[in-house]
Every structure is written in C-alpha cells, then in structure tokens.
Amino acid sequence: MPSLADAQVALGALDGRYRSAVAPLVDHLSEPALNRERLRVEVEWLIYLTRHQVIPGCGTLTADEQSALRAIPARFGPDDIAELAAIEAETHHDVKAVEYLLKRRFAALPGRSEDDPLTELIHFGATSEDVNNVSYALMIRGAITQVWLPAARALLAQVEAMAGALRAVPLLAHTHGQPATPTTMGKELAVLTWRLGRQLGRIERAEYLGKFNGATGTYGAHLAAVPDADWQRISAEFVGSLGLTWNPLTTQIESHDWQAELYADLARFNRILHNLCTDVWTYISLGYFAQVRGQGTIGSSTMPHKVNPIRFENAEANLEVSNALLDVLAATLVTSRLQRDLTDSSMQRNVGTAIGHSLLALDNVARGLSGLDADPGAMAADLDANWEVLAEPIQSAMRALAAQGVPGMANPYERLKELTRGRRIGATELREFIEGLGLPADVAARLTTLTPQTYVGLAPQLVDRVVPPTTG
Numbered sequence: 001m002p003s004l005a006d007a008q009v010a011l012g013a014l015d016g017r018y019r020s021a022v023a024p025l026v027d028h029l030s031e032p033a034l035n036r037e038r039l040r041v042e043v044e045w046l047i048y049l050t051r052h053q054v055i056p057g058c059g060t061l062t063a064d065e066q067s068a069l070r071a072i073p074a075r076f077g078p079d080d081i082a083e084l085a086a087i088e089a090e091t092h093h094d095v096k097a098v099e100y101l102l103k104r105r106f107a108a109l110p111g112r113s114e115d116d117p118l119t120e121l122i123h124f125g126a127t128s129e130d131v132n133n134v135s136y137a138l139m140i141r142g143a144i145t146q147v148w149l150p151a152a153r154a155l156l157a158q159v160e161a162m163a164g165a166l167r168a169v170p171l172l173a174h175t176h177g178q179p180a181t182p183t184t185m186g187k188e189l190a191v192l193t194w195r196l197g198r199q200l201g202r203i204e205r206a207e208y209l210g211k212f213n214g215a216t217g218t219y220g221a222h223l224a225a226v227p228d229a230d231w232q233r234i235s236a237e238f239v240g241s242l243g244l245t246w247n248p249l250t251t252q253i254e255s256h257d258w259q260a261e262l263y264a265d266l267a268r269f270n271r272i273l274h275n276l277c278t279d280v281w282t283y284i285s286l287g288y289f290a291q292v293r294g295q296g297t298i299g300s301s302t303m304p305h306k307v308n309p310i311r312f313e314n315a316e317a318n319l320e321v322s323n324a325l326l327d328v329l330a331a332t333l334v335t336s337r338l339q340r341d342l343t344d345s346s347m348q349r350n351v352g353t354a355i356g357h358s359l360l361a362l363d364n365v366a367r368g369l370s371g372l373d374a375d376p377g378a379m380a381a382d383l384d385a386n387w388e389v390l391a392e393p394i395q396s397a398m399r400a401l402a403a404q405g406v407p408g409m410a411n412p413y414e415r416l417k418e419l420t421r422g423r424r425i426g427a428t429e430l431r432e433f434i435e436g437l438g439l440p441a442d443v444a445a446r447l448t449t450l451t452p453q454t455y456v457g458l459a460p461q462l463v464d465r466v467v468p469p470t471t472g
C-alpha cells in the first residue's frame with residue numbers, strides 16, 4: 001500500500017486545508033524563517049565586530065562585502081534550506097550548522113577563503129542561545145506587527161462598524177439565558193470592541209527582549225579574549241541596533257518572560273474573541289442575525305433547509321487550540337533548569353502553530369461577520385413578547401418617589417413581583433397597573449410611554465465610546 005507520507009502530505013491542519021489563511025506567517029515563524037533570522041544575526045554580529053574593531057586590529061569588511069553578507073539571509077531560499085539541512089545532518093546541532101553555512105558563504109566571497117583570519121569572528125563569543133533568542137525576538141515581532149496585528153485590527157474595525165450600524169437597534173438581553181433589561185445590539189458589540197481593543201493595546205505595547213552575553217551570561221569568553229572591551233555596552237548596543245530591548249541579566253538563556261507576557265495577552269484576546277463567537281452564534285440561533293452571504297451552497301449534508309454558523313464554530317475550535325498552545329508556552333518558557341535546559345528550544349517550535357490558529361480564527365470570524373445581516377424585526381418581536389421587563393423601571397421610579405416622601409410608593413419590588421413573576425403580561429396589563437399606582441402625573445406619563453423597545457437606557461450613547469458618532 002502506498003504511504004501518504006511519500007506525497008509530502010501535511011500532518012497538521014495549518015499546513016494542510018488551512019494553509020492559505022496562515023501562509024503569511026510562514027515567512028516569520030517557520031523553521032526556515034528561524035534559520036534565516038539566525039543567519040541575519042550572525043551576519044550583523046560579524047559586521048558589528050569588524051566595524052567597531054571590537055577585537056583590536058581585526059580585519060575589516062568593505063561596503064560591498066557587507067552588502068553581500070546581508071544578501072545571504074535576504075535571499076535565503078530553497079537551495080540554502082537544503083544545503084543547511086545537509087550540514088545539520090552532520091553536525092546534529094542546528095545553530096552550528098548555520099555557523100558553518102555562513103563560513104562557507106564568507107569563504108566564497110571574492111578575495112576571501114576558508115583560511116581568511118576573519119572566519120573565526122563568525123559566531124565569536126556567542127553561544128547558540130545568543131543567536132537563537134535574538135532571532136526569535138525578531139521573528140515574533142515580525143509575525144505580530146506585520147501579520148497578526150493588522151488582521152486583528154481589521155477585525156476590530158469590522159466589529160466596531162457593526163456596533164455603530166446597530167447602535168440603536170433594541171435587543172432583549174438574556175442574563176442567565178432569561179429575558180432581562182433591554183439593551184441594543186450595537187451596545188453589546190461595543191462592549192466586545194472595547195474589551196478586544198484594550199487587549200490589542202497591550203499587544204501593541206509588547207516588549208521584545210534580547211540578550212547577547214555568552215554561555216552563562218557572564219561575558220566570560222569575551223573577557224578572556226579582549227579584557228579591555230566594555231562588553232556590557234557592546235552587548236546593549238548590538239541588541240539595540242536590531243531594534244530590541246536589551247536584557248542585561250540572564251543565565252545562558254534569555255528568560256523568555258516577555259514571551260510569556262505576550263502569549264498571556266494574546267490568549268486573553270483570543271478568549272474575548274471566543275466570547276464574541278459564542279454570543280454571535282447564539283444571536284444567530286435566536287434569529288437576530290440572518291446568515292445571508294458566504295455560507296457556501298451546502299448547510300447540512302442531510303437537512304436541506306439549514307445554514308450553519310460554521311465560521312464561528314471553526315473560530316471557536318481554533319481559538320481553543322491556540323490558547324492551549326499559548327498557555328503551555330507561557331507556562332513552560334519561563335522556567336529552565338539552572339543555567340539552561342533545552343526544553344525552550346523544542347517548545348518554541350510551536351510558536352507559529354499557536355499564533356497560526358489564532359490568525360485562522362481571526363479570518364473565520366471576519367468571514368462569518370461579513371455574511372451576517374441583523375434582523376431588527378426578530379429582535380423587536382422578542383421584546384414585544386416580554387413586557388414584564390418593564391417591571392424594573394416602574395419599580396425604580398417608585399423607589400425614587402418613596403425616597404422623596406411621596407405617599408403610597410412602599411414595597412414597589414414586591415408589588416411588581418406579584419404582577420409579573422412567572423407570567424406573561426402585555427402592554428394593557430402593565431399600563432392598567434401603572435394607572436392604579438397613584439403616581440404623580442408626569443412620572444405616570446413617562447412610564448406609560450415606555451416600551452420594551454425604548455427601555456434601552458443610555459445604550460446607544462454608550463456605543464459612542466468606541467465608535468465616534470458620524471457628523472454631518
């Protein structure tokens with residue numbers, strides 16, 4: 001029997017059926033992207049060392065040579081990937097393989113050779129983690145700022161636009177799944193926009209840290225080679241030159257605390273988005289949103305009438321997978337036995353998968369939302385069937401009157417409970433009840449004009465906190 005493995009079939013869903021949605025992350029978080037970043041860091045370190053003559057009297061690189069070296073990661077492609085894999089098959093050490101590949105490329109520059117004295121400055125003073133941690137910081141920063149954040153911002157703008165459009169559309173709330181004080185659909189979406197926006201702000205402010213201080217973070221090898229250099233300043237300057245925040249105090253490994261912080265924020269964003277999915281799914285189920293576009297031609301394989309909210313269900317699943325990975329990354333990356341164990345290396349191989357499932361969910365939610373049309377008629381019908389929700393404002397007005405010394409306003413809660421608890425009442429019963437309360441005329445007039453559809457408080461105005469009202 002032929003093996004499917006022979007056909008280069010993906011094992012995981014992200015590289016299989018969902019590949020197109022997550023492809024932009026491949027350039028940032030795949031294994032070749034890691035190796036490309038490692039090459040970039042090694043090249044930049046060599047250029048830094050020679051340009052600043054950190055090793056007094058060491059050779060220099062011409063501008064053309066610096067460009068040629070920088071082109072190695074910039075043009076890193078399938079042939080380099082294959083060559084690197086062949087070297088790693090010999091070294092069984094992935095960073096050493098990168099070092100050897102760069103030494104080969106350096107020796108091949110015009111006028112250089114394997115015996116060139118500068119060859120030994122490649123990977124000078126560095127432990128693998130010096131190269132790895134800086135590479136990961138650059139990769140993750142690229143993935144977040146160039147791929148994930150733009151997708152998340154676009155989704156947020158979409159939810160925000162829906163909140164604005166449905167700003168004043170009355171909606172029967174369902175606390176505990178039971179009819180409750182009305183709100184508007186726009187305000188409920190504005191709450192989610194507000195929450196997602198706060199998390200997005202935290203993610204936008206994420207710090208990306210890097211360290212470059214040798215095998216146990218002591219600069220021991222550096223000092224042994226060049227005792228007079230200010231190695232802490234050099235390390236800070238080099239890490240800073242890559243646009244990262246310098247971590248001054250570490251063991252062999254960068255402590256990964258910033259990664260744990262970022263993954264906790266991403267996971268919290270995912271959880272709020274999951275809440276949006278389950279709410280919108282429920283509103284669809286109640287008929288408050290109609291699925292009108294982009295649902296494909298088949299809903300159910302057996303029930304022809306159905307259109308299923310599959311985009312939101314897919315997003316839920318992917319957010320859960322993403323969070324499982326983000327949680328395990330955040331929990332485990334912050335510990336390493338003594339000066340280093342290698343669990344972080346194997347664990348960080350899953351960063352792309354963790355962020356990929358989140359990106360896939362963003363894509364599904366965006367597609368799901370764009371296929372929806374609100375049905376204000378369905379929302380109005382449910383409000384109209386639940387006049388008892390007006391027991392609350394009547395009670396509240398009576399309490400205020402009682403506090404002002406108006407006679408006959410005692411025990412409003414109990415009186416409304418008697419009228420409404422466990423039974424349906426309509427406009428007529430409620431108005432008759434109000435008329436029998438002996439309320440001051442202005443309050444009675446105000447309450448009798450109230451309907452479940454108009455009892456939305458400040459809901460429309462609250463939307464303006466996240467969606468500025470359109471002017472003109």
Ligand SMILES: O=C(O)C[C@H](Nc1ncnc2c1ncn2[C@@H]1O[C@H](COP(=O)(O)O)[C@@H](O)[C@H]1O)C(=O)O
Nearest residue numbers: 092093094095126127128129252340342345346349
């Ligand atoms: O600079 C060093 O290498 C110092 C060394 N610590 C190491 N630091 C970083 N990488 C190391 C280390 N050790 C191994 N390896 C190589 O890491 C690779 C791990 O593979 P995987 O589990 O697939 O992520 C895999 O390629 C391993 O060979 C130490 O002894 O402290």
